[in-house]
Amino acid sequence: xxxxxxxxxxxxxxxxxxxxxxxxxxxxxGANVVIAxxxxxxxxxxxxxxxxxxxxxxxxxxxxxxxxxxxxxVKQTVENFxxxxxxxxxxxxxxxxEPLKISLKEWNHVLTLNLTGVFLGCIAAGKVMIEQKQGxxxxxxxxxxxxxxPGMMHYSVAKAGVIMLTKNLATxxxxxxxxxxxxxxxxxxxxxxxxxxxxxxxxxxxxxLLPRLLRPPVPKNIADxxxxxxxxxxxxxxxxxxxxxxxxxxxx
Amino acid sequence: xxxxxxxxxxxxxxxxxxxxxxxxxxxxxGANVVVAxxxxxxxxxxxxxxxxxxxxxxxxxxxxxxxxxxxxxVNQTVEHFxxxxxxxxxxxxxxxxQPLEISVKEWNHVLALNLTGVFLGCVAAGKVMIEQKQGxxxxxxxxxxxxxDPGMIHYSAAKAGVIMLTKNLAAxxxxxxxxxxxxxxxxxxxxxxxxxxxxxxxxxxxxxLLPRLLRPPVPKNIADxxxxxxxxxxxxxxxxxxxxxxxxxWDR
Numbered sequence: 347x348x349x350x351x352x353x354x355x356x357x358x359x360x361x362x363x364x365x366x367x368x369x370x371x372x373x374x375x376g377a378n379v380v381i382a383x384x385x386x387x388x389x390x391x392x393x394x395x396x397x398x399x400x401x402x403x404x405x406x407x408x409x410x411x412x413x414x415x416x417x418x419x420v421k422q423t424v425e426n427f428x429x430x431x432x433x434x435x436x437x438x439x440x441x442x443x444e445p446l447k448i449s450l451k452e453w454n455h456v457l458t459l460n461l462t463g464v465f466l467g468c469i470a471a472g473k474v475m476i477e478q479k480q481g482x483x484x485x486x487x488x489x490x491x492x493x494x495x496p497g498m499m500h501y502s503v504a505k506a507g508v509i510m511l512t513k514n515l516a517t518x519x520x521x522x523x524x525x526x527x528x529x530x531x532x533x534x535x536x537x538x539x540x541x542x543x544x545x546x547x548x549x550x551x552x553x554x555l556l557p558r559l560l561r562p563p564v565p566k567n568i569a570d571x572x573x574x575x576x577x578x579x580x581x582x583x584x585x586x587x588x589x590x591x592x593x594x595x596x597x598x
Numbered sequence: 599x600x601x602x603x604x605x606x607x608x609x610x611x612x613x614x615x616x617x618x619x620x621x622x623x624x625x626x627x628g629a630n631v632v633v634a635x636x637x638x639x640x641x642x643x644x645x646x647x648x649x650x651x652x653x654x655x656x657x658x659x660x661x662x663x664x665x666x667x668x669x670x671x672v673n674q675t676v677e678h679f680x681x682x683x684x685x686x687x688x689x690x691x692x693x694x695x696q697p698l699e700i701s702v703k704e705w706n707h708v709l710a711l712n713l714t715g716v717f718l719g720c721v722a723a724g725k726v727m728i729e730q731k732q733g734x735x736x737x738x739x740x741x742x743x744x745x746x747d748p749g750m751i752h753y754s755a756a757k758a759g760v761i762m763l764t765k766n767l768a769a770x771x772x773x774x775x776x777x778x779x780x781x782x783x784x785x786x787x788x789x790x791x792x793x794x795x796x797x798x799x800x801x802x803x804x805x806x807l808l809p810r811l812l813r814p815p816v817p818k819n820i821a822d823x824x825x826x827x828x829x830x831x832x833x834x835x836x837x838x839x840x841x842x843x844x845x846x847x848w849d850r
Binding site for chain 1: 819
């Protein structure tokens, strides 16, 4: 039996990396998946992959910093599918800038994208889910919001805010059968990160692969955790932070 | 799909409550399950239920406070099944005593059962898993070790210790492909708790059931999380604390 059979999921930042992996994992589990990010052309490719899996998909170009666009994204989802079961607020990115060099403009941008964008997504989805008397919201935070990240202080602060937002909304909406949880991935082997070439070798000196737990997670690992949180097996978990980071040294 | 097909699991405190639910959930997922607790007659019943599900089971009377008994429990498991894949250190119990009334004897007993017992189980299982170059250890802590419990300060301190023990062993054994995580259940509606009659009503004044998230979890909810942690989908999660407590007011 498909864990998410017939469920409707909406994933921001769904065109690449962790968001794309969650979208495809949910589709494989039987969900119809709406994906949103800024560039339509990137989204369309992922929507095609979802349809190839036999599920329905919408691709909605959205800037999560803009309230009207977030409202529109949720509205289109509900108009098309009649409901919204699972909201994944995943869109977000950091900028590596030393503390004294962060301009006010950059600070505001990073906070708006990574914290306010999540707030807007939660509220838009929450209104629908309160009407439905059920729903699941999963916010993608980061270990930067748990252990800190001095080289991306604004991002780290925003992610800590996402964790607290999660706890508070879980409290407010428990009576409406809405689960709100967050996942904090550690450093994750996305295509972008691999391209940056910043990772240490995943091999020992003799060429053998490092133990699994000493290598960073891949997007699929985060997606599997997101699947657990979206399924009914986690119906009694809410307001919690679930960290996934292997034992990769950078995140401890 | 049997996510634990042919895995060998050992669960302390496996004759009732959360431990029994984990044992049966693992058996339903395809595992062979060894259950341990102090009273053989209670264990034999659970072992019979596991066999009725078509899986193999051993019932080993064990006091987890006694090192030789813990080692014997692990030895018997490995002698019978050839391996130990999943160790669940679940045996434990609190005693509701006000701080000034806790005798040193009672303090030592609660620490020995709830913290030292987990340490002994981890080390006995860890030795086997290091040889195997793989394994998963799941320690059952408690929300008492997260937010505190002034009415059971020894139990609370022991459970906080379990959480830290988990993090440390995860760090030590990551290179051996051993995942070590802990689950902190909030107050759980076990048969014992229900018999105590201490739970508030699960109904509204008009007789309707309270929303799911405002009612405490049941053992099966904890077991489903334990299943997630035992399966390969959580292979990159280690050293983490996962809390399951609904939004039941006593645990927030």
